[in-house]
Amino acid sequence: MGQITLERVSKSFGHTEVIPPLDLTIEDGEFCVFVGPSGCGKSTLLRLIAGLDDITSGAVLIDGQDASDVPPAKRGLAMVFQSYALYPHMSVRKNIAFPMRMARIPQDEQNRRIEAAAKALNLTDYLDRRPGQLSGGQRQRVAIGRAIVREPSAFLFDEPLSNLDAALRVGMRLEISELHERLRATMIYVTHDQVEAMTMADKIVVLRAGHIEQVGSPLELYRTPRNLFVAGFIGSPKMNLIGGNEAARHDAHTIGIRPEHIDVSEDGCWQGTVGVAEHLGSDTFLHVHGTGFGGTLTVRTTGEVTLAHGDTVRLLPRAGRIHRFDASGLRIV
Amino acid sequence: MARAVTPRRKALNTALAWAIGLLIFFPILWTILTSFKTEAEAIASPPLFLNFDWTLENYAVVQERSDYMKFLLNSVIIAGGSTLLGIIVAVPAAWSMAFVPSRRTRDILLWMLSTKMLPAVGVLYPIYLLFIRLGLLDSRAGLVVVLMLINLPIIVWMLYTYFREIPGEILEAARMDGAGLREEILYVLTPMAVPGIASTILLNFILAWNEAFWTLNLTAADAAPLTAFIASYSSPEGLFYAKLSAASTMAIAPILILGWFSQKQLVRGLTFGAVK
Numbered sequence: 286m287g288q289i290t291l292e293r294v295s296k297s298f299g300h301t302e303v304i305p306p307l308d309l310t311i312e313d314g315e316f317c318v319f320v321g322p323s324g325c326g327k328s329t330l331l332r333l334i335a336g337l338d339d340i341t342s343g344a345v346l347i348d349g350q351d352a353s354d355v356p357p358a359k360r361g362l363a364m365v366f367q368s369y370a371l372y373p374h375m376s377v378r379k380n381i382a383f384p385m386r387m388a389r390i391p392q393d394e395q396n397r398r399i400e401a402a403a404k405a406l407n408l409t410d411y412l413d414r415r416p417g418q419l420s421g422g423q424r425q426r427v428a429i430g431r432a433i434v435r436e437p438s439a440f441l442f443d444e445p446l447s448n449l450d451a452a453l454r455v456g457m458r459l460e461i462s463e464l465h466e467r468l469r470a471t472m473i474y475v476t477h478d479q480v481e482a483m484t485m486a487d488k489i490v491v492l493r494a495g496h497i498e499q500v501g502s503p504l505e506l507y508r509t510p511r512n513l514f515v516a517g518f519i520g521s522p523k524m525n526l527i528g529g530n531e532a533a534r535h536d537a538h539t540i541g542i543r544p545e546h547i548d549v550s551e552d553g554c555w556q557g558t559v560g561v562a563e564h565l566g567s568d569t570f571l572h573v574h575g576t577g578f579g580g581t582l583t584v585r586t587t588g589e590v591t592l593a594h595g596d597t598v599r600l601l602p603r604a605g606r607i608h609r610f611d612a613s614g615l616r617i618v
Numbered sequence: 619m620a621r622a623v624t625p626r627r628k629a630l631n632t633a634l635a636w637a638i639g640l641l642i643f644f645p646i647l648w649t650i651l652t653s654f655k656t657e658a659e660a661i662a663s664p665p666l667f668l669n670f671d672w673t674l675e676n677y678a679v680v681q682e683r684s685d686y687m688k689f690l691l692n693s694v695i696i697a698g699g700s701t702l703l704g705i706i707v708a709v710p711a712a713w714s715m716a717f718v719p720s721r722r723t724r725d726i727l728l729w730m731l732s733t734k735m736l737p738a739v740g741v742l743y744p745i746y747l748l749f750i751r752l753g754l755l756d757s758r759a760g761l762v763v764v765l766m767l768i769n770l771p772i773i774v775w776m777l778y779t780y781f782r783e784i785p786g787e788i789l790e791a792a793r794m795d796g797a798g799l800r801e802e803i804l805y806v807l808t809p810m811a812v813p814g815i816a817s818t819i820l821l822n823f824i825l826a827w828n829e830a831f832w833t834l835n836l837t838a839a840d841a842a843p844l845t846a847f848i849a850s851y852s853s854p855e856g857l858f859y860a861k862l863s864a865a866s867t868m869a870i871a872p873i874l875i876l877g878w879f880s881q882k883q884l885v886r887g888l889t890f891g892a893v894k
Contacts, residue, residue: 337790357793370791374809383805387796431795441794 286348287438287471288313289334294343296329296495303329304495306343311439311473311488313348316465318474320482320518321492327475328443330492334473335441336360347438358387363432364441367448369424371416377403377427378412384435395434402430406460422453429464439471446481458485479519483507491515513614516541522570522585524608527578537609537617544570544585546606549592553599557582559592573598646870652863653677660859676864684847686868693843693872695758696833697826700765701819704773707766709815712777713803717786727778730771738768738831749836756838764836765826773822780814781807817883820876827873844869 289311296304304326311317319327332338334345336357344353352360363384371380378399385395403409406426416424425445432440442461446454462485465472476482482489483503491498491506491514499511503519510516516524524541532540549571557573560581571584571592584600592598609617640647651667652660659670680686715723745764746755754760784807792806808815830845837846848869851862 335794337793356798357790358796358798362794364791364794366787366791368785368787370785370787372788372792372806372810383792383797384795387801428791431791435796 286313288346288348289439289471289473290346290349291330291334292344292346294330294333294345295341296326296333296338297341302341302495304333307495307497309490309497309500311471313471314469316462316472316474316485316487317490318476318482318486318488319490319492320476320479321498322518323477324494325492326495327477327492329495331364331441331443331473331475335362335364361438362441363435363437363439364443365425365428365432365445367444369416369421369428369448371424371427371431373416376413376415377408377419377430380416380427381412381430381434384431388435398434399430402433405433405464406430421449422457425449425457426460429461433464433468437470439473442472442474444475444477446476446478461485480521483519489519491518509616510541510608511616513539513541513610516608516610516616522583525582527580527582529578531578532609535607535609538612539610539614541608541610542602542606544583546603547582547584548601548603549584549586549590549598550601551599553601555582555600555602557598557600559594559596559598562590562592562594564588571598573600576600646874649863649866652860653867655860655863657858657860660863676860677868680851680861680864680868684850684865686847689842689844689847689869690872692758692841693827693845693869696761696765696841696843697823699758699762700769700826701773701822703762703766704770704822705815705819708770708773708777708818709803709808711774712781713807715774715778716781716784717789727775731775734771742831742835746835755836756841758841761833761836761841761843764832765829768829768832769822769825772825773818776818776821777811777814780811780818783814784810813883820880820883824873824877 291307291309293306293308294304295302295306319330321327329338333340336345336352336355340353344351346352347360347362372383375383381399381402382395385398390398399412400409403412406429408423408426408430411419411423411427416427419427425448428445445461446457449457458481461472461474465485474481474485486503488500489503489506490500493514499506499515501509506515506519510519510524513526517526520543522544524543525547526539526541528539532538555576555578557576560572560574562572563570565588567588569586569588569590569592571586571590573582573584576582582600584598586592611617653676654672654674655666655670656673656675659666662670715727749755749760752760754763788810789802789806792802797806827843828845830849833843833845834849837843848862848865851858851865
């Protein structure tokens with residue numbers, strides 16, 4: 286079991302309120318991602334759940350029990366840190382065994398769980414090495430192994446992939462997702478990378494300056510962003526935002542259209558000049574200037590278009606894919 | 619750009635280093651040499667360097683006149699006890715300052731260190747009176763406590779510097795793994811800080827061993843360590859340089875040997891944190 290509920294939780298450092306009172310429920314077995322730009326309070330929120338920082342007001346409930354005053358050691362949660370935070374003086378085996386040693390689990394059972402975790406994480410050959418002798422990806426797997434063996438009610442991940450290189454990051458992302466499928470345990474995952482959020486989450490919590498901007502499934506956030514911030518943050522490349530007359534024509538202050546929802550077409554209503562064409566092979570991103578909207582429009586089109594710098598294109602936004610926002614940045618329904 | 623070091627320059631540097639090293643070591647060398655002279659040779663003018671009749675007589679006399687082993691045992695107990703007690707008090711103190719600092723931590727550290735600037739003689743009288751009241755005069759227990767307190771600021775400061783180098787996330791990981799404060803300090807912090815704790819112990823053992831002001835003033839016979847042993851040879855009926863030198867040599871020999879074998883640890887301890 287691992288349902289986590291935040292009730293009017295707030296956090297201040299001195300006179301600075303970094304997290305104004307907020308409510309949030311993470312259901313048992315859910316993969317929940319906290320995402321937002323750096324300094325948005327997502328890591329702080331995770332540390333409040335972990336108990337590493339004390340909440341200023343409100344309550345943290347774990348399976349309905351108030352855990353606000355329970356020390357981190359007794360909350361039954363496991364955490365994976367960005368820096369891995371392995372014990373450098375212990376072998377991989379001892380690192381993984383440490384939480385079980387603290388819980389006074391019998392030696393036989395410890396060995397059984399270590400073997401199982403090592404096998405699942407491809408660490409069997411490295412059990413007698415020290416963390417210093419491992420690569421970044423292996424270290425992070427040890428940290429995950431250390432979290433698994435104690436069979437926690439929830440896993441907390443604090444930007445676990447940020448220190449890995451791009452190729453490894455994709456691999457570890459899949460491993461963590463598979464781990465979630467297998468264990469069906471509650472996982473809370475903090476990242477600033479919206480791709481990680483979109484690909485891994487059951488539920489995404491978008492944070493800005495300690496406020497929850499929107500909570501929803503990846504597709505909900507993609508299809509119906511509640512405000513301009515979420516619209517701009519979720520999706521890659523970013524949503525095109527257009528103001529002025531074009532927006533007024535749609536009875537809005539600002540309209541948004543994703544690059545993948547604009548087609549290059551003879552009967553397009555918008556016209557512009559191609560600035561840079563980024564050919565990725567599978568896709569091409571066109572950066573189109575001179576549309577009369579001010580700024581550049583990004584268009585995602587098929588991989589093998591032959592448009593190049595200086596070409597004139599006509600663009601057609603797909604019907605029903607235009608997002609409308611009012612003057613305060615909120616979505617117009 | 620690194621400067622090229624010519625062999626000539628290197629030889630010059632080596633010679634210079636040896637010269638400075640010998641200059642610093644000379645008083646100790648002279649003491650050791652004098653300990654092998656007769657009293658007459660010891661005060662001869664011009665002084666005799668190596669051309670004298672080497673004798674072990676002084677050592678025999680010193681051994682006869684006083685019980686070296688008793689003083690040695692006292693020194694070991696006082697230096698060892700005060701260091702051990704200091705470490706036990708200082709580890710939790712340094713832990714809290716390094717990992718849960720408050721707004722005043724910096725001030726407390728500076729204030730603690732500032733007590734080292736106080737001339738010891740300024741508190742001799744009150745401490746002497748306290749010792750009489752508590753019946754601690756000429757007791758090893760009393761000296762263990764006083765020397766521990768004298769060196770505590772240095773022990774705390776050194777450990778604090780070491781602990782600061784340990785990433786806080788590792789201790790937080792231990793907390794998440796179910797470790798209480800005791801387990802966190804015992805199984806995670808201490809093993810990681812072993813090199814630092816070792817050089818702290820070493821340095822403080824040497825400081826306590828060499829401490830002369832309190833050991834001379836608060837002891838008479840029973841608890842007197844090697845410092846008192848040396849001092850007893852500067853007697854009112856005239857100085858006996860050769861015997862004094864023999865006593866000194868015997869008193870500094872153990873710590874000199876300890877220092878020799880642990881120089882690596884010591885150097886690391888003294889320069890720790892200087893280069894990151």
